[in-house]
Amino acid sequence: MFAVFEQYIRQQADLTDAEVELLRARSVVRKLRKWQSLLHEGEIWRLNCFIASGCCRLYRFSDDGTDHTLRFAVENWWITDHESYRTATPSVYNIEALAGTTIITWTKEVWEELIEAVPALKTFYEQLQARSYEASQRRIFSLISSPAEAKYREFQQTYPLVFNRVPLHMVASYLGMSRETLSRLRR
Amino acid sequence: MFAVFEQYIRQQADLTDAEVELLRARSVVRKLRKWQSLLHEGEIWRLNCFIASGCCRLYRFSDDGTDHTLRFAVENWWITDHESYRTATPSVYNIEALAGTTIITWTKEVWEELIEAVPALKTFYEQLQARSYEASQRRIFSLISSPAEAKYREFQQTYPLVFNRVPLHMVASYLGMSRETLSRLRR
DNA sequence: CGATTCTTTGAAAACAGTCAATCTGTGTGG
DNA sequence: CCACACAGATTGACTGTTTTCAAAGAATCG
Numbered sequence: 001m002f003a004v005f006e007q008y009i010r011q012q013a014d015l016t017d018a019e020v021e022l023l024r025a026r027s028v029v030r031k032l033r034k035w036q037s038l039l040h041e042g043e044i045w046r047l048n049c050f051i052a053s054g055c056c057r058l059y060r061f062s063d064d065g066t067d068h069t070l071r072f073a074v075e076n077w078w079i080t081d082h083e084s085y086r087t088a089t090p091s092v093y094n095i096e097a098l099a100g101t102t103i104i105t106w107t108k109e110v111w112e113e114l115i116e117a118v119p120a121l122k123t124f125y126e127q128l129q130a131r132s133y134e135a136s137q138r139r140i141f142s143l144i145s146s147p148a149e150a151k152y153r154e155f156q157q158t159y160p161l162v163f164n165r166v167p168l169h170m171v172a173s174y175l176g177m178s179r180e181t182l183s184r185l186r187r
Numbered sequence: 188m189f190a191v192f193e194q195y196i197r198q199q200a201d202l203t204d205a206e207v208e209l210l211r212a213r214s215v216v217r218k219l220r221k222w223q224s225l226l227h228e229g230e231i232w233r234l235n236c237f238i239a240s241g242c243c244r245l246y247r248f249s250d251d252g253t254d255h256t257l258r259f260a261v262e263n264w265w266i267t268d269h270e271s272y273r274t275a276t277p278s279v280y281n282i283e284a285l286a287g288t289t290i291i292t293w294t295k296e297v298w299e300e301l302i303e304a305v306p307a308l309k310t311f312y313e314q315l316q317a318r319s320y321e322a323s324q325r326r327i328f329s330l331i332s333s334p335a336e337a338k339y340r341e342f343q344q345t346y347p348l349v350f351n352r353v354p355l356h357m358v359a360s361y362l363g364m365s366r367e368t369l370s371r372l373r374r
Numbered sequence: 375c376g377a378t379t380c381t382t383t384g385a386a387a388a389c390a391g392t393c394a395a396t397c398t399g400t401g402t403g404g
Numbered sequence: 405c406c407a408c409a410c411a412g413a414t415t416g417a418c419t420g421t422t423t424t425c426a427a428a429g430a431a432t433c434g
Contacts, residue, residue, distance in 0.1 A: 062332040070328060083321040086314075126313075127273075129320065134270040136323040141257060143330040144363030145249040148390075167412065176331030181390055183414050335422080354380065368422055370382050 001029050001102045004052040008076050013124035022117065026110045032056075032097035038079075039095035045084040047105045051075050054101025055165055059173070060093050067094075069174040072162045078128065079103075098166055143176060149185050151175045188216050188289045191239040195263050200311035209304065213297045219243075219284035225266075226282035232271040234292045238262050241288025242352055246360070247280050254281075256361040259349045265315065266290075285353055330363060336372050338362045 002024050009015060009023065029052075032038060038056065039045050056079050058071040070093065073079040084091035085108060106114065115122040142154055155175060156163045163171065168186075169179035189211050196202060196210065216239075219225060225243065226232050243266050245258040257280065260266040271278035272295060293301065302309040329341055342362060343350045350358065355373075356366040 060328055060332075062328075066332075068328060068332040070324060082317065083324070086317050086321075129316070130269065130273050133316065133320045133323065134273075136320065136327060137257060137270070139327060140323060140330065141247055141249075141255060143327065144361070145247075145253075145255040169412070174331070178391055179413075180392080180415085184390090187414090356380070365423055366381075367383085367424080371422090374382090 001052045002027065002104060004075065005050055005104050008050070009121075009124070012128075013120040015118065015120055019118045019121070023106075023114060023121070026106060026114060028105045028107075030103050030105060032101040032103065034097060034099050036097045036101075037094065038097065038103070039081060039084075039091055039093060041092055041094050042090045043084075044088055045081040045091050046088075046108050047080070047085075048108070048111045049079050050104045051077050051079060052102040052104050054103075055098040055162075056095055056101060056103075057098055057166070057170060058093050058095050067173060068176075069170050072098075072159070072166055072170075072174065074161050074165065082129075098170075148175070148177050148181060151177075152182065152185050188239045189214065189291060191262065192237050192291045195237070196308075196311070199315075200307040202305065202307055206305045206308070210293075210301060210308070213293060213301060215292045215294075217290050217292060219288040219290065221284060221286050223284045223288075224281065225284065225290070226268060226271075226278055226280065228279055228281050229277045230271075231275055232268040232278050233275075233295050234267070234272075235295070235298045236266050237291045238264055238266060239289040239291055241290075242285040242349075243282055243288060243290075244285055244353070244357060245280050245282050254360060255363075256357050259285075259346070259353055259357075259361065261348050261352065269316075285357075335362070335364050335368060338364075339369060339372050 005027070006020055006024070009020070015023075032054070038049070039058075041061070051073050053075050055072065055074045057069050057073070058079060058081065059067045059069045061067050071079065079095060081091045081093050081095070083089070084093070115125055142151055146154065152171075152175060155171065168182055172179040172182040175182065192214070193207055193211070196207065202210075219241070225236070226245075228248070238260055240262045242259065242261045244256050244260070245266060245268065246254045246256045248254050258266065266282060268278045268280050268282070270276070271280070302312055329338055333341065339358075339362060342358065355369055359366040359369040362369065
């Protein structure tokens with residue numbers, strides 16, 4: 001399964017064979033069953049986590065007990081709780097697998113060694129974070145500017161790989177509408 | 188006006204007097220009149236921009252011609268279009284002063300020299316970006332999980348300094364609701 | 375003071391949420 | 405192979421919220 005990551009990272013950063021081998025040597029591969037939890041609120045998130053296959057979502061409960069999807073992630077994406085990771089404080093989020101999933105992980109301590117040892121990896125990582133931020137700005141714009149139907153279409157067009165694999169009621173929770181509304185939008 | 192920034196940056200990062208002087212020497216201070224534009228869509232944003240006094244907003248037009256506020260920023264905040272800055276591509280956003288405003292700026296070229304020359308500044312800058320991202324995640328959660336009234340209250344409580352200084356119809360555009368709705372929530 | 379901008383209000387229409395019921399597809403065990 | 409259970413998706417009726425459009429009050433500014 002590391003091969004999936006290797007192919008990904010070679011596209012994203014110019015690494016030597018030795019550097020790739022270093023990444024492999026320090027990685028931990030884990031398999032998750034469908035619905036298995038990877039992060040439960042209250043825990044501290046300490047991983048960098050790359051999805052080699054499968055699908056996860058990051059979500060959070062609001063006071064009334066309903067859950068809201070902050071992010072989906074499929075293969076070749078990363079999934080993380082930045083805030084808990086950075087500040088080492090208990091997370092308010094949950095992460096679960098939506099299908100059988102294989103992840104490749106590095107602990108924070110290991111990762112920080114790696115990005116110091118491999119400058120191209122550091123550059124890549126900084127760009128990844130920058131792009132994540134930019135994507136979140138675009139999502140905010142969509143949320144405040146678009147009516148429900150347009151949000152739905154934008155999601156479908158922007159993330160077709162995700163759209164085709166996650167239950168619609170989770171798409172609704174991602175878009176901030178009820179599943180019934182989403183359902184009615186669709187015919 | 189640089190004194191405002193000096194006080195800010197000394198709180199945020201442990202800099203020597205020489206480093207602060209370096210920051211000052213390479214900075215450009217600019218004054219903006221009320222409603223003056225700092226970035227017009229189509230332009231490339233090349234600045235790091237700290238607000239020493241006053242107030243700005245970053246907004247974007249949707250296809251129907253209405254504008255939507257992505258961010259407000261008051262003194263001791265930064266305002267930037269990350270995407271245009273990072274990728275040197277034309278911006279889709281606009282930035283304007285909502286009052287007489289004094290900004291302290293560094294061009295991208297200068298800033299990159301500075302963060303290489305001053306490690307504590309680099310650390311600070313990375314943390315600033317990380318916190319911005321985390322704040323945007325919280326905002327997304329608020330947008331998808333809260334009813335209109337809760338969004339309003341959260342904004343009021345989270346950013347009282349902003350709330351007390353910007354027109355309500357811009358708050359409405361920030362929260363993704365019509366000004367009439369916001370107005371009715373307020374009685 | 376008049377002009378402009380901002381905010382509020384009213385009434386109608388459009389939209390989205392809730393609750394309950396039904397439909398559909400999948401997978402399990404008999 | 406069928407019957408059943410289950411989760412997910414849809415539909416209907418109803419309620420409540422939000423938008424829209426128009427107009428009227430406040431506030432601000434020259």
